[in-house]
Amino acid sequence: MSQYRLEVRVKPRPGLLDPQGKAIHHSLNSLGWDGVADVRVGKAIYIDLEAESAESAIAAAEEMCRKLLANPVTEDFAVALEQEAAAS
Amino acid sequence: MKVAVITFPGSNCDHDLYKAAQQVGGDASFVWHRERGLDGFDVVLLPGGFSYGDYLRPGAIARMSPIMDDVMSFAKAGGPVLGICNGFQVLCEAGLLPGALVRNDALKFRSHDVRLRVERVDTLFTSDYELGQILRVPIAHGDGNYEADEETLNALEDEGRVVFRYVDRNGEAVESANPNGSWHNIAGIVNESGNVLGMMPHPERAMEELLGSTDGVGVFTSMMNSLSTAPA
Numbered sequence: 001m002s003q004y005r006l007e008v009r010v011k012p013r014p015g016l017l018d019p020q021g022k023a024i025h026h027s028l029n030s031l032g033w034d035g036v037a038d039v040r041v042g043k044a045i046y047i048d049l050e051a052e053s054a055e056s057a058i059a060a061a062e063e064m065c066r067k068l069l070a071n072p073v074t075e076d077f078a079v080a081l082e083q084e085a086a087a088s
Numbered sequence: 089m090k091v092a093v094i095t096f097p098g099s100n101c102d103h104d105l106y107k108a109a110q111q112v113g114g115d116a117s118f119v120w121h122r123e124r125g126l127d128g129f130d131v132v133l134l135p136g137g138f139s140y141g142d143y144l145r146p147g148a149i150a151r152m153s154p155i156m157d158d159v160m161s162f163a164k165a166g167g168p169v170l171g172i173c174n175g176f177q178v179l180c181e182a183g184l185l186p187g188a189l190v191r192n193d194a195l196k197f198r199s200h201d202v203r204l205r206v207e208r209v210d211t212l213f214t215s216d217y218e219l220g221q222i223l224r225v226p227i228a229h230g231d232g233n234y235e236a237d238e239e240t241l242n243a244l245e246d247e248g249r250v251v252f253r254y255v256d257r258n259g260e261a262v263e264s265a266n267p268n269g270s271w272h273n274i275a276g277i278v279n280e281s282g283n284v285l286g287m288m289p290h291p292e293r294a295m296e297e298l299l300g301s302t303d304g305v306g307v308f309t310s311m312m313n314s315l316s317t318a319p320a
Contacts (some may be wrong), residue, residue: 012190016190016235017190017193017233017235017269019191019192019193019194019195019269020191020195023195068144068148068152069144071145071148071181071188073180073186073187073188073235073236073237074188074190074235
């Protein structure tokens with residue numbers, strides 16, 4: 001078993017109104033960044049997990065997303081491996 | 089009518105619901121979220137509040153509480169379940185109702201009275217109202233913007249599952265009467281079989297003239313009457 005650190009990104013689905021992103025978008029425009037065309041706000045969740053392999057760690061995190069971490073109605077998710085620590 | 093009021097850590101309308109149920113002659117009990125079993129109850133109420141501090145998403149953690157397995161079985165067996173505000177969010181997270189409640193479009197927490205139009209009077213929860221009746225009931229939420237995919241939204245309208253809609257003083261579902269950006273001014277919906285209702289406004293806070301409105305009473309008397317006339 002190895003220890004893995006995973007980064008789970010959860011973001012609002014395309015097309016869904018993201019009022020936070022919109023507010024930040026307006027603020028960036030008013031600060032002078034006229035080129036900012038769109039802003040979406042999601043969240044990142046960091047999970048330390050013991051697993052047999054990187055693949056099984058990722059599979060577990062994806063299952064966590066489907067069950068709890070993301071709402072399939074409004075959010076998409078992506079799981080990435082951050083690092084593999086030495087086996088304890 | 090034996091009424092279960094489910095209490096999660098962070099629920100804050102559980103006592104209002106308990107009192108509303110008692111006011112119409114119900115026999116209410118609090119059921120803590122870690123308890124199991126709903127045998128003997130006729131109605132299950134999920135209160136408003138901020139269960140688990142709204143961490144992750146409103147209702148997402150509460151939905152995993154032990155008692156929710158029993159609420160799911162109770163609802164699937166046809167038992168009446170009413171979720172108000174955070175209770176509505178929990179019902180959506182649990183999949184007992186379709187869609188999701190996301191951040192209000194103006195990003196503001198809205199706490200004031202709204203007008204609701206009663207769109208269905210053939211449900212367990214609304215039989216004491218007149219079709220098209222306008223109710224004055226408070227809201228208090230930051231995440232009440234009802235969203236779902238297009239297919240679901242069309243099905244809700246086609247099947248007449250929108251029970252309450254935000255309207256103006258003329259009873260029109262106009263944009264200016266919509267406090268949170270909900271699609272088609274949706275304030276409350278039922279599931280396909282009609283035994284699960286979720287709504288963002290708080291009928292349990294509109295039970296006494298002294299507090300500004302008694303328009304919420306009908307939700308509770310409807311349940312009381314529907315259940316006492318139902319065959320045993």
